[in-house]
Amino acid sequence: MHCSSSWLTRPFRERATQCFLGILLAALAVVTLFNLTLPAEHPLHVSTYTVTLLGKYLSYALLAVAVDLVWGYLGILSLGHGAFFALGGYAMGMYLMRQIGDRGTYGDPLLPDFMVFLDWDALPWYWLGFDMAWFAFLMVLLAPGLLALVFGFLAFRSRVTGVYLSIITQALTFALMLAFFRNEMGFGGNNGLTDFKELLGFDLRSDATRLGLFLATGMALAVGYVLCRAIVSSKLGRVCVATRDAEARTRFLGYRVERFQLFVFVVSAMLAGVAGALYVPQVGIINPSEFSPIFSIEIVLWVALGGRATLYGAVIGAILVNYAKTVFTGVMPDAWLFALGGMFVLVTVLLPKGIAGLLAYRLRRRRPPPSSSPEPTAPREASA
Amino acid sequence: MKIPPCLRWLLALCLLACLPLAVHAQAQAQAQDDTGQSLLASLDAASYARMDGAIEAIVASGDERSRGWLEALLGGKLQRHKETGRFVVVLENRGRNWPVVDALTGEALGEMSRRELDRIGINNALRGQLQSVLAVLDLRVDDVGARREAARDLLGRVDEAMVVPLQGLLEDEADAEVSRLLAQGLAIHRLEQGDAAAIESLAGSLNPEARAALSSAARSDDPALAEAASSALADIEQKLRLNSGLETLYFGLSLGSVLVLAAIGLAITFGVMGVINMAHGELMMLGAYTTWAMQQLLPGQSGLALVLSIPAGFLVAALAGIAIERGVIQFLKGRPLETLLATFGVSLILQQLVRTGISPLNRTVVSPEWMSGSLMINEGLSLTLNRLYVLGFALLVFAGLMLVMRRTRLGLEVRAVTQNRAMARSMGIRATRVDIMTFALGSGVAGLAGVALSQLTNVGPNLGQNYIIDSFMVVVFGGVGNLWGTLVAGLSLGVINQVLEPWAGAVLAKILVLVFIILFIQKRPRGLFPQKGRAAEG
């Protein structure tokens, strides 16, 4: 696997990546096909409702991949990745709000409805520019990226590690949640941003747009996955693993550990932002509850459940948990929490390496372990 | 709708006069039935505006049952049976059917449904006036405490008709406090009448009523009066400034004590064992529900129930803790983050268990007498009792834990196992047992926190969620594995928060505190009291 190919093309030579991309693209194709060609009453017809639902799962999957990148390979357990997700979401939401234009309830050409009836006379400066798609999409990357840069710089420079890091990431997202709840902030307070009309001129209510969003999310996931794969299978990826398992040693080898951490952390945050941006138009609302620490913990759970330090495990976990949530909340409304909670307990106790652990175990029987995706040995953040 | 003052005083006197007559009650009962019936009928017929007339009539009748009626009226328990039109007093008005007695004869009439009854309504205005009437009455009783209460109630309620008799009372009042209060009450009244002389007797008084009277006087159009009043106000404000400082400190400490209680259990399971127990909040919830259950078991003895639920809460939570340790955590040794995930699952289960098992609604936990109200330092500054108790309780729990950790065998073993598990084992310490005990201890303390919280906030399925994050902050801020750190961290965070709140607002204050913690951790990556030496190296 140490082929001298460039870092970007390297992943495509890995079996795991090939399988993953294969399955993902096939799934996208099938869903699209069944949704478009089959008549509604056909048993195999995939309704637009389901397409949107799957789109949501995929955006969650991308988010999970981002978390796995920092947790699995860098050993940084971020309990605040929801914050980056939500920031990306808000950037997108603000763009969609501006797209409403004067079709809002009050018909105000400039101000979103919630500003009108809370008597904002002018658009706050940080809303400027969000009427332009390119700017908004840039912000989808920059807003989480910058936050991660500043926060990460402070944290890694002063070598905040392990549990301490986890807890202050939690503090970060919690603080942001409270902040966004405040109506003075000008982000719609608890109601957040909603009632979107169109995206890049496409009517968000039309089935075609929904399908398009679903495909876009799938593509984003594919790209994000390959990117992460490329990073972890590069030498930089091995430096990350080295940092995770023996930070001091890595320093003595002459690597500026804190910069590697920062780099990967920022990349991961941006991926999370993209996930958020794709999530918002599909669920039709973004509000501060996405910042809630509980949500961030859930993301980690998806990864743990799928199996950390494998990337594809994260995807499996995210989709599985959220699908379970969808089914249970519909089928056993007052008991679904038992099922979900039980699932978390059982998996963590019985499958320490998650579902991917099982798969990897099978593979390992046949050939030596893919050293580019090693299971963490003693997890560094254990030290407290 | 005001009861005329003269009447009000008359009323008081009559009621007084009635008390000794009670003996003859039954004898006269029959004779009075008709009158009583008509009295109540007129009361029932009257609109709120007219009610005073009816009350006047009742009082004037000098009927010795009037007091009973008026109190029933106060409690909204004086009602009329629709068909028979006879008046009844409802003894217990919760639930579906209510036990009632005849208002006139006092004979028990068994249970009636709310459907058959018609309540005689009353509103705040009347309630206030009736209360002041009863207050005047209570000035005659022997119990000093009651007299002081009564006198305090009268502040700002005195009116012309009461002046003379009150002065009378003032002369033969033995207790200094009561007479001071009465004097103030009278002064306030005089001031309301525009008597500038009254001001200096009020000068320096921190009592809100006095302040209210002064500030309204300060707005009066008589310049001299206004001048004097506002100057008096000025130096009161001066005194108050000190007060409010102390008050804020107290608020801070009491908030801090809650944080400490919530976090201290975590400091053990998390700091000492390295187990990140997301179900900690739910263990607190269990403690709170234990308190509720206790109060259900011992109806009417909320105080006793509360005291008993301290050990009970500890036990319940500790057992739950043991169950969690055995059932989940023991399989996750050395994988602290896995414990986070698993216990998160546990917390979900526990929450839903309570929702389906007990109820998704909050449960009522009654505060016993001795915990409600506040301890008056001076008239401007009084410390709410329930929080005072919680503060004390927190310190007690902390001291207890310190004792356990420093003085007992268990504490020694726990520290040994934390330092070096293998070594401890080889020295014959049964590490597994120590783990169980430690976790049980931490969980039990969470239970205690729950018991305390039941006196401050909702007892509901979400109780735990509201505290878990703050608890983690406190532990980390204080320095993991250091109980002192937790104490200092909790209290200081509480104070910081409360100092910020007045000018930053509740939300911003909380945000600022969080940001402060984040920055602080940058400066001191291992908290307030970091663990020293090689052991601490990552």
Next chain:
Amino acid sequence: MSFLHSLADRDRVFDFLVPAASPVDVRHGPILYLDGVTVSFDGFRAINDLNLTIDDGELRCIIGPNGAGKTTMMDIITGKTRPDSGSVWFGSRHDLLAKSEPEIASLGIGRKFQKPTVFEALTVFENLELAMSADKRILPTLTARLTGEIRDRIEEVLATVGLVECRQRLAGILSHGQKQWLEIGMLLMQRPRLLLVDEPVAGMTEQEMERTAELLTSLAGKGKQSVVVVEHDMGFVRSIARTVTVLHQGSVLAEGSMDQVSHDPKVVEVYLGADPDEEAA
């Protein structure tokens, strides 16, 4: 701030502008020079006015009872611990106290830890690859390719430390001795001027020890590496030592050839008086 500062460095923008790690100037004087170094951990003086000079190409053994401050000294040299006072010079150009661990490492000071620390989740090959002296900034690392020449160097070192067979094995499953060698191998990959080796033979068999001794002696030499060995095992020290420094309570007690020090009364009293092996335990 160092991060922002380095962003501002114009010469860091393009790889080819980056100067090769400036050579260590040993024309006049020693390669390592500690002067009056003192450090104390809350009250306790671990290092007390320590003076030490290592000459270029020298092989120096440092012995001393537990708590003499051997490891702390290494921490100071490698920048892990900052002394309260004193100065530490690498050659006559580089003030080590002003530098961070990675900088020091890239200057050419390699360290082998007391307890062998290799990256257990990576293969032996990858361990060496990471250790190799190269441009260790982010993007170069990300885009790094495995050229033939790199392979050769790794193979070379694999041969030197005798781990050719377990090239693709995860470092985690190596034996204790193999880990020790792997770590020494990683040092060699760094092409250091100065090797700090902390208890290299702890838990090794006789044969392993001999091999290690050969290895170390072969490494040291003028123009090649200078080697500082901290060791408890007297036998091993005797087998390789040219000059021996005895540390005691954080400062130099005696210095000279093995025979000199072993007959020095002070040393005998504080150290050799007791059975060294027992000390080693």
Next chain:
Amino acid sequence: MIPSSAFRSSRWLAASLLSLGVAAPAMAQEDPIKVGILHSLSGTMAISETVLKDTVEMLIEQQNAEGGLLGRQLEAVVVDPASDWPLFAEKARELLAQEEVDVIFGNWTSVSRKSVLPVVEELNGLLFYPVQYEGEESSENVFYTGAAPNQQAIPAVNYLMNNIGVERWVLAGTDYVYPRTTNKILDAYLKSHGVADEDIMINYTPFGHSDWQNIVSEIKAFGSQGKKTAVVSTINGDANVPFYRELGNQGIDAADIPVVAFSVGEQELTGIDTAPLVGHLAAWNYFMSVDTDTNYDFIDAWIEYTGDDMAVTNDPMEAHYIGFNMWAEAVRKAGTTEVDEVKDAIIGVSVPNLTGGYAAMMPNHHITKPVLIGEIQDNGQFSIVWETPSTVAGDAWSDYLEGSKDLISDWRAPLSCGNYNVVKGSCGGSETQ
């Protein structure tokens, strides 16, 4: 509490298939009529919403006992949006697109309604929203059976001003849109009645705020300025217990500074030690203590249904009671459950409410309600001390807000517009396109 397990398991299969996207053959035409229930059964809002789910299920049971509607049985379709706002939208979509329900009863918080709104409009569903809310909304597909600000806040303030003589006002609320808007309206209203700026104190706290020491002592200070002071509380759910506790302990009783709450009903009081609360006020359109036979019947039925003698009823439950009957009536009138027909048929429908009067559906999809002011009793009930002489029609757009005072809503043809600007004479906004 929930339909039989057989029913459940059958739906387990169905739903898991459905959510897989394998839509079973469309089941619109066949019995029974499906009634969607969209209330949180877990998470923070479960406290308030669970009882509403039970209420609707009870109403359905009763309706079926009377032979259902149009000769078809009714079937409840319950989902749990878990107090998670995006999930509300998703579940609404599931109910309309997958389960194809004919009507939805649900939501509590404003945000959940806002999140569901676009879905209901897109898929042209029917939503009955039973909770008092901030107004400033009128959707073609939503029927607001709870109180608009002019059916709760304004009358309450009038009562305090005229009957209690309050001169100084504390507007305390949880920081979200309902209190924000209500307080803005009240602020404007009070000022228009000559209340000075310094006599109004506005304060916002986060959800579930539990540490009220500072705020209560501020209120205390604010209240001791010699003018009669009252607190108008839009504090939400969980934050109330610690708030009232603190009031009691700091010695503020209803006689000094009365608190009139818009979000505290019998349900909330079951979780509070009411002793220190006696005399504080609440403004609703229904109280359990209302003395009418319809109410007593409802209460008895509810107690039967829950099997709990202590069970209480509250205002949003009445709102569902009214909403459900209106919908049933409209369906009978239209002779079908077709959304569009029902939408037209329901305007003007009037059904008895529980307070002895009638509730009529207005063209703006709000209903007429009486406004009651009650004082809290020590048994957790309210004693009604004041009520509007007649019912008040809900006003979607407040007359006291700049943005909306020119807007009206009328969903009847030809106007059929949710936000018609009487000044511009045009239908602003987009709902109608």
